[in-house]
Amino acid sequence: MTVRIGLIGCGVMGTDHAMIIGQQLHGAELAMVCDADAGRARVAAEQAGCARIEGDPLAVINAPSVDAVLIASPDQTHGPLTLACLAAGKPVLCEKPLSQAASECEAIVESEVKRGKRLVQVGFMRRFDPSYVEMRQAVLAGTIGRPLMLHCFHRNVAAPDWFTGQMAITNSAPHEFDIARFLLGGELVAVTAFQPALRREKGGVAPVFMVCETAAGQLVNIEINNNAGYGYDVRGEIVGERGAVSMAAPAGSTLDLHLSHSVAYAADWRPRFAEAYRRQNQAWVNGIASGTSAGSSAWDGLCATLVAEAAVQSLQTGQRTPIRIPVRPGLYDHS
Amino acid sequence: MTVRIGLIGCGVMGTDHAMIIGQQLHGAELAMVCDADAGRARVAAEQAGCARIEGDPLAVINAPSVDAVLIASPDQTHGPLTLACLAAGKPVLCEKPLSQAASECEAIVESEVKRGKRLVQVGFMRRFDPSYVEMRQAVLAGTIGRPLMLHCFHRNVAAPDWFTGQMAITNSAPHEFDIARFLLGGELVAVTAFQPALRREKGGVAPVFMVCETAAGQLVNIEINNNAGYGYDVRGEIVGERGAVSMAAPAGSTLDLHLSHSVAYAADWRPRFAEAYRRQNQAWVNGIASGTSAGSSAWDGLCATLVAEAAVQSLQTGQRTPIRIPVRPGLYDHS
Amino acid sequence: MTVRIGLIGCGVMGTDHAMIIGQQLHGAELAMVCDADAGRARVAAEQAGCARIEGDPLAVINAPSVDAVLIASPDQTHGPLTLACLAAGKPVLCEKPLSQAASECEAIVESEVKRGKRLVQVGFMRRFDPSYVEMRQAVLAGTIGRPLMLHCFHRNVAAPDWFTGQMAITNSAPHEFDIARFLLGGELVAVTAFQPALRREKGGVAPVFMVCETAAGQLVNIEINNNAGYGYDVRGEIVGERGAVSMAAPAGSTLDLHLSHSVAYAADWRPRFAEAYRRQNQAWVNGIASGTSAGSSAWDGLCATLVAEAAVQSLQTGQRTPIRIPVRPGLYDHS
Amino acid sequence: MTVRIGLIGCGVMGTDHAMIIGQQLHGAELAMVCDADAGRARVAAEQAGCARIEGDPLAVINAPSVDAVLIASPDQTHGPLTLACLAAGKPVLCEKPLSQAASECEAIVESEVKRGKRLVQVGFMRRFDPSYVEMRQAVLAGTIGRPLMLHCFHRNVAAPDWFTGQMAITNSAPHEFDIARFLLGGELVAVTAFQPALRREKGGVAPVFMVCETAAGQLVNIEINNNAGYGYDVRGEIVGERGAVSMAAPAGSTLDLHLSHSVAYAADWRPRFAEAYRRQNQAWVNGIASGTSAGSSAWDGLCATLVAEAAVQSLQTGQRTPIRIPVRPGLYDHS
Secondary structure (H helix, E strand, C coil), rough: CCCEEEECHHHHHHHHHHHHHHCCCCCCCEEECCCCCHHHHHHHHHHHHHEEEEECCHHHEEECCEEEEECCCCCHHCCCCCCCCHHHHHHHEEECCCCHHHHHHHHHHHHHHCCCCEEEECCCCCHCCCCHHHHHHHHHCCCCCCCCEEEEEEEECCCCCCCHHHHHHHHHHHHHHHHHHHHHCCEEEEEECCCCCCCCCCCCCCCCCEEEEEEEEEEEEEEECCCCCCCCCEEEEEEEECCCCECCCCCCCCECCEEEEECCCCCCHHHHHHHHHHHHHHHHHHHHHHHHCCEEEHHHEEEEEEEEEHHHHHHEEEEEEECCCCCCCCCHHHC | EEEEEEECCHHHHHHHHHHHHHHHCCCEEEEEEEEEHHHHHHHHHHHHHHEEECCHHHHHCCCCCCCCEEEEECHHHHHHHHHHHHHHHHCCCCCCCCCHHHHHHHHEEEEEHHHHHCCHHHHHHHHHHHHHHHHHHHHHHCCCCEEEEEEEEEEEECCCCCCCHHHHHHHHHHHHHHHHHHHHHHCEEEEEECCCCCCCCCCCCCCCCEEEEEECCEEEEEEEEECCCCCCCEEEEECCCCEEEEECCCCCEEEEECCCEECCCCCCCHHHHHHHHHHHHHHHHHHHHHHCCCCHHHHHHHHHHHHHHHHHHHHHCCCEEEECCCCCHHHHCCC | CEEEEEEEEEEEEEEEEEHHHHHCCEEEEEEEEEEHHHHHHHHHHHHHCCCCCEHHHHHHHHHHCEEEECCCHHHHHHHHHHHHHHHHHEEEECCCCCCCHHHHHHHHHHCCCHHCCCCCCCCCCCHHHHHHHHHHHHHHCCCCCCEEEEEEEEEECCCCCCHHHHHHHHHHHHHHHHHHHHCCCCCEEEEECCCCCCCCCCCCCEEEEEEEEEEECCCCEEECCCCCCCCCCEEEEEEEEEEEEEEECCCCCCEEEECEEEEECCCCCCCCHHHHHHHHHHHHHHHHHCCCCECCHHHHHHHHHHHHHHHHHHHHCCCCCCCCCCCCCCCCCCC | EEEEEEEEEHHHHHHHHHHHHHHHHCCHHHHEEEECHHHHHHHHHHHCCCCEEEHHHHHHHHCCCCCCCCCCHHHHHHHHHHHHHHHCCEEEEEECCCCCCCCHHHHHHHHHHHCCCCCCCCCCHHHHHHHHHHHHHHCCCCEEEEECEEEEEEEECCCCCCCHHHHHHHHHHHHHHHHHHHCCCEEEEEEECCCCCCCCCCCCCCCCCEEEHHHHHHHEEEEEECCCCCCCCECCCCCCCCEEEEECCCCCCCEEEECCEEEEEEEHHHHHHHHHHHHHHHHHHHHHHHCCCCCCCCHHHHHHHHHHHHHHHHHHCCCCEEEECCCCCHHHHHC
């Protein structure tokens, strides 16, 4: 069986998804490519070897020749398009965030629960990254004892001038919120946000540092640093009662040159997580073929957005802020 | 277009190939699985989701429903089966070595040259390993200046009791010979082999250490250590006139436990080179679809075997041994 | 000139100091060794090659044959003995903390300011550790741009059963408070303390996590983990506006064994900071000989204790707690 | 007791020795400094706080106010000055090589044996380097099983234009020969030397690669690369029957900057081995005070020179060359 996929959105990540679907997945076919910018859609389609271009996302979602939909369009479209996929009864892989508004995420969860079947996967691809998977296995195997703390570091080379601390929380941090829930297997229930003072001449946004607490009393300490300057660098460490497990810095080769022994950083997230995207998308396709589900669910998407909303509030008030987590519907019991 | 692949041989690596073809490749389909042991073939076929099992390799090679053949059967069958693929005019990916006898490799090269078209790829998958690719790019970019030396280390946990130093050279070392030619872009023309004295109580084979010389006067120093005891560990370093580039040790996570900071070794080569196999096989399939060729050619297979034959001779005589390299047919000009 | 040193206190660290003074310092001589336990004093004296043992600390401080005093006796004696040294007009190197009570530290500062001459050095030996020195140089050279955050990790193998989170702050954390002030060159003005819930069956103390803020708006995030289980492990990273500098994990050799590539951790702080202690003590002796001062001053000792007091309060109240820093007397202008 | 040391030679390393003796050693005093260039001697003396300068090495050796002599003058003076120290009955620490001529080394050994007491230590300071000491301990403890191979890498940034492959062997390689004997505890009995072809436009010397064999059948593979370009880099790995132990790359801090994670290399050997020099010199002084001996003996100096002579011959002839090792006098039984 070949899953025929319709791709909505041909920005940076959408174009990458086109290539992954069109050239790297087993059992999948890129059936249709859609973008408001027809030129951009054409380029992505050609690169990926896809013949059909479409301008209207709803036409993609409702096309009989499309079995499943991958949404990589701008954030504010994620919610409505995901709801449209649910209405059409089609499996959908939606890039994160599911929605920046928790209320919209809740609407999606409600709609999916009403259907009684999981169709939505959220693109928190880190759950498929071999490093995070190894870290989680160390926790599950009891190797390090019960986890007490998780340290997360998220650093980008540079953010645009208009980027704010709030955006750091709603745009970058959800990856950390989701992976923390994945690694520790529990909900985040409170967050306290801090922000150092930036004196950079050229402007830019200061890092945000958050201390989150889980229902089990663990701490999740998160640095979101969108102007780190030096490279794309994601790190994680789980500190348990007997030991600790950390992400290993990715490296293909090391260079000895100019009085320096060095490893290169990627300039952005795509090389770092290329394998995670491929595995995520393959697992999604396999799940469609086999009728099972994998990766982050709509529920996970909702939880990440709820944490982000509380973190934004904490950043504004300077106060420790509780996170409101509703009761999890049974549909997501084994997510 | 979907390339329909017939797989011959369902041992350890053959079974892995079945999984790669049947679950990870885009544009490929596992059409037929063949092994002398029908039970083994059945297991591999079922795991990979392939319906058809065959007992006779030639039936696979000549089946109209098979577009291309992957040979993973025992070493001594590689040569004859590859020749049969050439006779059938079908693309073939043959696990290394192409043949342990240089004369048989030469017969394959001759047959392919006579046909005037490259159909044979040899499974030196390291050429697709991201680490080696990065190292080669550093050389090609001139980053480290002209290469002067290549240090190679090949270590296995343990070899069977019947394993010998000669086998270390003919079985394990060809990977090093091929990658040296790939990284340095020239032929090996002489080899001096050494072997330390082993005093292990339980027997086993001592490592072999070889100093190879290239036509351009570079040194390739190779440790083949099939009883290293501690893990599967492959390393490489190219030392140039201005700097050096090294393989980074593969690591997904690091563990802090019991007064030790550690990274795990794989127990064998499959996790270390899983990605290289996937990329190799995908490139092979892509090449079949597009009519181009990638990876190691029959010529490369011949050269690796010629170096191995000279190294075995050097190990026996204790002398520096020249390597006879014939004139390269034009068919392999851009291999 | 040889500085004749009187050592007070022959516990674990005092005994180490005896060996350092008696065998590793240039221009120093261990003149007298003192401990309430005469047997312990005798062992330390013999190991270090010192002939004279004394039971009364004040006799040491006031002995004409003692030029300078090193205090390594229990914490509660630090304050009174340091004051006695000031009264005797003798240079003193006092193990940290100067006193666990800020009021006592202030009395020492006042006494020293009244004398108008710096005689007190506090044993925050990390300021002499080559790794921290390199990190500070990277900051001073502007290599990483203006520092925005400092991440500190302090992990011990295990704490005694009676150890508490408060002790983690007053006993272990002062090292972090002092090194943060040293690395960032500013005062800490607020602290928020967190503590994850421990479920260890055998009891023990949970880690403490603190977010400190400097007068310049930087963040200092500190994990104090006295029950880390796996080893003695101190880490630090300064994140600047353009880059980051981190402590390198100390390592003499790496081991490949049992499917693992590993580096050993020390079981306690002494091997890790042996070189820092030697350099600190040599600098102290050199300063006495030359009439200059080095290392942490009484003022630095006071500041570390003030931060600790606020952190304890924050741990108890769960609130962000401002740190009261008095006006720095001119005597400490270039400390 | 204070050992009064006379220093002969105030070049780069001699000046460092003056500082070590005059400022870092316990129980030692820099009594006299000597160099043919009086200005150079004055600078070294002043830096190290030594009052007395002398122009004649023999005057230093025979001065009643000098208890022991450190020879750091040019290589060709090592032999005669060491013999003069023996004649004067004074302990001497002679920078390596003891002599570049094996015959002269033998004369020193004979002279010392005739006296019946060890007075000569050769400055192979690596035996005091914490990394090598750890590696040796791993061997002695049986951690890695019986050693089969030792891989040594010696790389400098650049050699002068007049430097030759022969000099690489007689000047740099003796450090490797000595440490190999120290780590493996046996003699080197044969050597085969190789040299890649250099095509550097600016000239310079090509690396030398040597495969040495020990009496116990182990291999010692040595790269001497005096024009490595990128930094001062010494590495070592002992491969045993069960595991391997390697030198850890020295690092105080790591830097994240410009898309690169890096550790700095030293530009020359002094920072890398500063601690080894201090420990060596302290052990020498302690040994003089206690009447024992430590470090490399005259016998070790002789053996290193014998290996170098054979290696030079092998480089010239292209042949495996046996190393003539005489019978070790009993005086050196526990060296």
